[in-house]
Amino acid sequence: MSFQGETRRIVVAPVGEMVAAFCLALVRGASNGVKIAGTMARRFENRRVLGELAGLDDRMLRDIGLTRADLRDASAAPFVGDPTRVLVLRATERRAAARLLARAPREN
Structure with missing residues (x-):
């Protein structure tokens, strides 16, 4: 290969890497947006x-x-928050409390 071909490859390679990095960043940004x-x-x-x-x-x-x-x-949770987390937590707590109450020995 000639000296000129090597020089051209060295000059163009960093530009190609930058274009590839930009494309990957663009795809990552689109993925995060989705x-x-x-x-x-x-x-x-x-x-x-x-x-x-x-x-x-x-x-x-x-x-x-x-x-x-x-x-x-x-419904009092922040608008960007997920209200179902509160509901799931409360229902789970009630079921657990009912199970514990059923297992507890009854005193006379």
């Missing part, structure tokens, strides 16, 4: 479901282990 959009869509859906739960009567809420206070607490 993840954020999916997360926000899920949170909006969970807020909608919270509204549907608020439409249920107290007996139906009790059947799934929730109370009106749980719904109020979940």
